Amino acid sequence: MRESVEWMVGGQQGEGVDSTGELFAKTLVRYGYSVSTYKQFMSRIKGGHTNYKIKATEKQNYYSGDGIDILLCLDKETLPKNEQSLNQGAVVIQEGKEILVEAGQASTGVSYTTFTLPLKKIATDLGNPLAKNMIALGISAGLVELPVEILNGFIEEIFGKKGEEVINSNKQAVLKGVELTKEHVPNQIKPLSVVPVSNQLFISGNEATAFGSLMAGCRYLSAYPITPASEVMEWLSDELPKVGGTVMQVEDEIAGICFAIGASYSGTRAMTSTSGPGLSLKTEALGMAGMSEVPIVIVNSQRGGPSTGLPTKHEQSDLQQMIYGTHGEIPRIVLYAATIEDAFYIAAEAFNLADQYQCPVIVGLDLGLSMNKMTVPTFDSKRVKIDRGKLITDEEAKDFNETHFKRYRLTEDGISPRPLPGMPHAVHTTSSNEHDESGYISEDQTNRINMMRKRLEKVRDAMIQEPFKYDDNGGESEIVLVGMGSTYGMIQETIKQLNEEGVINASHIHIQQLYPLPIDKLQPLIDGKRVVTVENNYNGQLLQLLRQHAPIHNNSEAITQYDGDPFTVSTIAKQVKELISWQR
Amino acid sequence: MRESVEWMVGGQQGEGVDSTGELFAKTLVRYGYSVSTYKQFMSRIKGGHTNYKIKATEKQNYYSGDGIDILLCLDKETLPKNEQSLNQGAVVIQEGKEILVEAGQASTGVSYTTFTLPLKKIATDLGNPLAKNMIALGISAGLVELPVEILNGFIEEIFGKKGEEVINSNKQAVLKGVELTKEHVPNQIKPLSVVPVSNQLFISGNEATAFGSLMAGCRYLSAYPITPASEVMEWLSDELPKVGGTVMQVEDEIAGICFAIGASYSGTRAMTSTSGPGLSLKTEALGMAGMSEVPIVIVNSQRGGPSTGLPTKHEQSDLQQMIYGTHGEIPRIVLYAATIEDAFYIAAEAFNLADQYQCPVIVGLDLGLSMNKMTVPTFDSKRVKIDRGKLITDEEAKDFNETHFKRYRLTEDGISPRPLPGMPHAVHTTSSNEHDESGYISEDQTNRINMMRKRLEKVRDAMIQEPFKYDDNGGESEIVLVGMGSTYGMIQETIKQLNEEGVINASHIHIQQLYPLPIDKLQPLIDGKRVVTVENNYNGQLLQLLRQHAPIHNNSEAITQYDGDPFTVSTIAKQVKELISWQR
Amino acid sequence: MATLKDLRGDTPSWCPGCGHFSIMAGIQKAVVQLGYEPHEFAIISGIGCSGKVSEYVRTNGFHTIHGRSVPVAQGVKMGNPDLKVIASGGDGDGYGIGLGHFVHASRRNIDMSYIVMDNNIYGLTKGQTSPRSEHGFVTKTTKEGNKEYPVDPVSTSLANGATFVAQAFAGDIKQMVDIIERAIEHKGFSHVNIYSPCVTFNKVNTYDFYKERLTKIEKPFEDRDEALAKVRELSGLVTGVLYEEKRPDFQGKLGIEFDTQSCTNGEMDEDLFHKMEKQFQ
Amino acid sequence: MATLKDLRGDTPSWCPGCGHFSIMAGIQKAVVQLGYEPHEFAIISGIGCSGKVSEYVRTNGFHTIHGRSVPVAQGVKMGNPDLKVIASGGDGDGYGIGLGHFVHASRRNIDMSYIVMDNNIYGLTKGQTSPRSEHGFVTKTTKEGNKEYPVDPVSTSLANGATFVAQAFAGDIKQMVDIIERAIEHKGFSHVNIYSPCVTFNKVNTYDFYKERLTKIEKPFEDRDEALAKVRELSGLVTGVLYEEKRPDFQGKLGIEFDTQSCTNGEMDEDLFHKMEKQFQ
C-alpha cells in the first residue's frame, strides 16, 4: 500500500483541465487524504498549455510535490513538458487511436508505463463524448484503488441539474475507466492505504483569506479585478450580502482603496484586495490611511512582476513595495501567511490590528498560496477574538465634553480614542494633511514632532500571535533557512530530506510578520548561524530586509527563483548543498 | 569690516516678503557675495507668516545660516518667531508709530537693537506707499554699507514698464532708508568688505535641474503641478519652446509619467517632475518604464510627508519610495544632488544614464534644495557630454536584417541596441509584459530567467561622475557623518565648527547616487568608523540603506529632524556631541 | 436645532473675497435650514483651496487626497447609510485628476451630493490652468494661452446617468442654498457645479464675468436629453437645477439588508462559521 | 507597398470567434489600403485581451499598462509628430480605469486615433462587468445583475470636444475599415468605439444582438450637438462617423517649431548654454 500519490492532468486551457483536477483532488480529500495542489496556467482565455498537480498524503502536507505517479495527458504538450518529473514506475495516460500499453524511459532515467487509449471514442460509445475526462479519472481511481462511490457522489452534485441521463453516462464512464485499468494496467502502481477521515477543509489561500476576513467582521470589500486576487472579491461577493455586507467592483484600484477607506472611516470593517500593479496604484491612498489613521486591510496577492509582467505566474517580489511603498513615513503592519491555514487567522488578525493601531495592514499572499487549494484541519473559530481597539461609543465620547472632538488626541500609547461619524457628541475631523489633535491643518513644529512620534511609534510593538514559525529541527543546526509565504511546504520537505540524507541539520524560520519585523525574537534564532533565505524573486528582498536589521552580511545568502514557477524541493536541496560545499 | 551677513525678512504671505528677500539677495550677489537663502512659507495663498533668510559670505557657502544680523519685520510674528536666532548686536527693523531706537535682549541672552519707524508713513510722504519695503531695504543696505547703485539698477529692471515716476519714488525710498540708518543707527553693525565679482549664478535647485535637463537635450516635460516641484515645469515651459521642445501640463501624475514615457519611446529625451504624492501615483508606470526598457527621467522634489502632509515644508522622507517603489523588480538608478551646483550636472547625467541603461532614472531633490536660491560658480558646460547609449540609426538596424526587429536582443552587457519607431528597417515591439527578444509576450521559463538577469544586472555598474562627495577633513576621523541633498552645507559647517572647537574630527560623505549604492567605494571610508547619518526624516532611511549594505549596525546612528524645517548647524553639532559623550 | 454658529469649524485661510467663502456659507445654511445636526453629516473633501471646506464647516469631515473625495465619499455612504454625505473639492480636483471617479459616480448613483467649487483654475498651486480653464486662458505656464478646451462637467454627468444635476454661482447665495438643499435631499448622486471666482489668480472668470453671462433655469427639464441640449446651447453658462430624476439609489437596488456597523469585540460568530465552513468540506 | 502579410505580427491567442480578430484585421486593412508602411505607425495598447493587438499587428507597438494607452500614445505623437499613432484597448481599459485620460484626450485634440474594442465586459480577467455592461447584466460577481448604468462613451467624447467621433461593429468589417481609415486620416483626436463581441463571457451582447439593433448613420452630422442628440436618442446603438470637425490639432496650435529628435552624442550646445545662463546672473 502507498501512503501518498502524485497526480497531474495537463491539457489546453478552456478544455476542463481545471475541473478534472479539482474533481480528483476532492475525491482524494473525501477519502481522507491531505491534498496539496498547484495549477499552472497562461495569461489567455483559451488555448495554451495548463496543468493541475496534486499530491495526496496520509499526513498533513504543504507541498504539491516534485514528482508524478500518474500523468493524465489531455494534449500533446503534457508529456514532453512533464516527463522529467515522472517518478519511477509512473503511469502516463494518453489519448491514442487504439489501446496500447508500452514501457517508456524518461530523460532522467526513470522508467514508466504509457497507457494509450481512444478516450473520446470510448466515451462516444458510452453515449456521452463529453465524459472522456471521466474515463481518465476512472482509470486514475482504479490505479490507486480509490472507491468509485466518492467520484459518483461528486458526479451527482455537479450534474444534478442536467438530469439522470448525464449523471448515469458519467458514472458509467468512471466505471469504464476502472475496468480498463483492471484489464490493461492492473497492479501497475500500489493502491492507496485507507486513512481515517478527519474534519479537513479543502480551500485556497484566497478563500481562506476571504473567509477569515468575513469571520473577523469585515463587511465591505471594494476592489478591481486582477489575477491572482480576483477570487477574494468573487468569494466575498457571494457571501457578504448574506451577512449584510457587500462587495463593490469599482472603476480602478485607486477607487478600490478609497471606497474601503471611506467605509472604514464610517465604522465598517473594510478591505481591498489586489495584486502588484494595483498595489502600486494604491500607494498614494495607502499613505492617506496611514496619515489619517483610518484602519484598512489591503490584501496583496503577488504575481510575476514587474509591471504587467507574468500575470498568471508565481512570484514573491512585492516585499519592498509592501513595506516601503508610499512617499513619506506612515505606520503600517505587513503580514504574510505561511500556509493556507494561517491565511485564515492572519486575515482575521489583520482586521484587529488595523482597528487597534488605526493604520493600514497589508496582508501579503502569493499566487502559489492564493490560487491553489490544499487540505487544512478546519479552522479554530475561537483562536482570534474580534478586538476593535479604541473605538468608542457616543456615551464615551460625551465624557470628553468637546464641541469638536479631538480625533488625534495625544495619548501615552500613541493611539487616540476613535469615535465614528454620526455620533452626536463626537463631531470630528479626519485628515491627510498634518494636523493637530483636532484634525485641523497645523504646520507647527512641536505639533509635527508629536504627531510623527505618535504615528510612527504606535505600531512598534504590534505583534500577531505567530509572527514567525520556527522549527529547530530537533537540535543544533549550523544553517537556518528563512522563507515566507507559499515556500513553507517546500522548505519543510527540503530540510527533512537533507536531514534524512545526513547532509546537514538545518532549522527553519518562516516569517509571517514582515513589518514591524520581530527582530528581537528572531535574533537568538539566527545568531551564529548561516542565514539562507529561500525566496521567489531576483534581488533577495527578504535577505535585504534581514540584513537591514541584523549585521549578518558575511554569513548570509539568498536562494532565489524567479521564472514564474514555484520552487521544487530538489532545487532548494541542490542549492543548499552547493552553498555548504562552497563554504566548507 | 565683516565678511558675512545674515539677514531675514518676515511678514504675511501675499505681502511681498519673497520679492523683498530676493531683491536683497540679488543685490548681495551683484556685490560679489556668495549667497544662500531659505524661504519658509505655509500651504495657503494669502496670510500666514512667511520669511526669507539670507546668508551672504565672501567665499562659497552652502548654508543659509543659523543666525540673524539684520531682521526686517513686516508683521508682528516675525520678531517673536525669530528672536532666538538673533546674533549678538543684531538690528531689528520694525514698523511703529514713531522713530525709536531701543536696546533689546533675546531669550538666548544676546543683546540687539530695535529700530522702530513708521515705514508706511514715510513711504506715503515720499509719494508711494507701496515703496515701504524699499525703505527697509535701504536701511538694510545702509547698515552693511552696500552701494545703493546696485539696488537702483534692480529697481529700474523691475519697474521699467511702470514709468519714471514709480522708478524714482522707489529709488528715493532706498536713499531715504540709507539716510535713516546714518541718522539713527550709524555704525550699528560692521560694513561688508568689498570682494571681487566672479561669474556666479544665483539659482534654485529646481532651476538648476531644469537648466541641466534642457542642456542635456531634454525637449519634453509632462507633469502635474505640485509644490515644491512646479518650478521645474514653469521654468521649462518658458524655455523649451524656444528650442523646439514643449511642456505639457496634463490631467494627473499618471498621465505625467505616461506622456513622458511615450515621448521617450519615440526618441525624444523626456522627463516628468513631481513631489511625493505624485511619485506614489507614478509607481505603476515607473514599473512599465523599467520593464519595457524605455529611458525616462523622473524628478522627485521631496516635501513633508506622508500623504498630503506638510506640502510647503522640507523633508527627505521619500528615499525608500524612490529606491523600492513599484511592485516587482526593475532596473533603476536613483540620484540625489548634494548642492544646487551638482543639481545641474546630475540632471544632465540622468538623461545619459537613462539612455545608456534604458531604464528610469529618478532624480531626488528636497524642498530645501528645490525652492531656495544660492550662488554657485557658473556651470561647466563641458563636464557632461551627451551620450545616447545604444540608440541606433535605421542604417544600423538594417544590418540586423530582421522583419521584426529584436528590441530586447540579449547582449553581453544586457543592453539591447535600440531603434526608434519610424525607422523603415526596425519595426519593433515594446512591452510591459514579460517578453522574448522580439518583444512578444513570453511565459517561457528560460526566457524569463534571461530577461530578468538582463534587466536587473545591466545597471549594476552604473556610476555617475561623483557618486558621493567625500571630505576626510584633513586626516584621521573616528566618526563619519553621512548625508544627502540639502544638508550638505550644514554638515560641512558642523564639521568645521566641531573641529574648531576641538571636539572631534569627523569626515563627511554626501551620497549622490543612492541606487545602485556605490558600496564598494564607500566601504573603505566607513570601515572601523562610527557612522552617523544626518537626515530629515523619522525612520533614518539613509541609515537603513547603509545597514542593508554593510554590517555597521552596532556602530551607527541617525541624527534626524522631521518637523518641516531644515537642520541648523547647532542642532547637528549638539547631537553629534551627545552621541560622542554617550559612547565614551 | 443647530444654528449657523454650530456649523463653524476652523478659521478659513482663504484669500478675502474668494468664492469658496460663499459656498462654505451655503453648505452651512443648507444644513441649518434643513434642520440637520452637524453630526449627521460627513463632508469629504479633496485637496486644493476648496478642499479645506471640510475643516471649516463643522460637521464630521475627512480632508482626503487630491482627486479622491468622490470614491472616499461613496465608501462612507456605503459603510454608514445613515450619514448624509457631501463630497466637495475644486475643479482641478474633481474634473482633472478626479474626472474618472466623477463620471463613474454619476452612473452609479450612490446617495450623496458632490459640490464642485469651480474657479476655472488651480488655486492652491498658484494659478495654473485647470481642466475648466477657457481656451486661450493665460497663466504663467500657458503664456501663449491655453490650447486645450474645457471639460463640460454638467453635460458629462447628464450623459452618464446622474440623477440630479445642477449648477450655481457663488455670487448668488440664495439660489445656491436652495440648490444645495435640494441636492442634499435628493436620493441618489447629486452633482452641483458652483462657479466660485478665484480673486487672486483668475482675472477672467470674475464675479462680473458670471453675473453678465449666466442664464437662470427656473425649473428642471423633464427630460435628461433636453437638459443636456440646453446646457450645450448655452455653453454651460446656466444656473439652476437642470435635471432631477427619482430612481432607487444604488444601495437600494442592491436589495441587501445592510448590517455593517455591528461588529463588536468578542468571539467570532460560531454558527456563521460552521455554516460557511461547509462549502469547503 | 505594404501587403496584408507585412502587417502580420505574432500569432493571436484570442478565443476563436472573438470580435477582436475583426478589429485587428480592420486596422491591418486600413493601413494597407491607405498605402502606409508598417514602420510609419505606432500602435499603443493597454492591457486586456484587446491590448494584445499591438503585438498582432506588425507595426511599431507598445503594449503598455492597464488604462494608460491614451496618455502614452499622446506622448508618442508629441515626441515624434511624423508617426501615425493609434491607441487601442478594451472598454474596461479605456472607459473604466482609463476614463479620465480619454475625456482629457478628447478635449485636448492631439492628432491620433483611439480605437476601443468594446465588448461590454472584462475579458482577460474572466468575465466581470465592465463600465459598458448593461444595467442588469449578470456575471459571477453580479449574480443579481449589474446595478450600475453604463458609461456613454460616444456622448462623452462629443460633449468634451473630440473632433472625430465614430462607432463601428466587428460584424461589419467593410464599414469598420472605412471608419478606421477616416479616423487615421483625421487630423486631431479621433475616437472610434467598436462593438466587439466576447464570445466566451458575454452571452448578451452577441453578434446577433448588435445586428438586430444597430442603426447606420450614413453621413456625419454637421453639428456636434445634433450628433450628440441622435446618439442619445438611439441609446448609442449607432454606427458610422457621427461627427467630424476640421480644426488645428493641439500641436499645431502650440505654434512651436518642434525639434525634439535631434539630440545626439557630443558636447552641450555652448551658445545655448551662455544664452540661458544669463538669466541667473
Ligand SMILES: Cc1ncc(C[n+]2csc(CCOP(=O)(O)OP(=O)(O)O)c2C)c(N)n1
Ligand atoms: C496627487 C497630488 N497631485 C498634486 C497635488 C498638488 N495640488 C494641490 S491642490 C492642487 C490643485 C487645486 O486646484 P483645484 O482642485 O481647482 O482647487 P482650488 O485650489 O482651485 O480650489 C494641486 C495640483 C497634490 N496635493 N496631490
Ligand SMILES: Cc1ncc(C[n+]2csc(CCOP(=O)(O)OP(=O)(O)O)c2C)c(N)n1
Ligand atoms: C492596474 C491593473 N489593474 C488590473 C489589471 C487586470 N486586468 C487585466 S485586463 C483587465 C480588464 C480587461 O478588460 P477590457 O479592457 O475590457 O479588455 P478585454 O479583455 O475585454 O478585451 C484587467 C482588470 C491589470 N493588468 N492592471
Ligand code: SF4
Ligand atoms: S487662491 Fe483663489 S481659490 Fe485659493 S483662496 Fe485665494 S482666491 Fe480662493
Ligand code: SF4
Ligand atoms: S475572452 Fe472574450 S475578449 Fe477575450 S479573447 Fe476570448 S472572446 Fe475575446
Ligand SMILES: [Mg+2]
Ligand atoms: Mg480650482
Ligand SMILES: [Mg+2]
Ligand atoms: Mg472588454
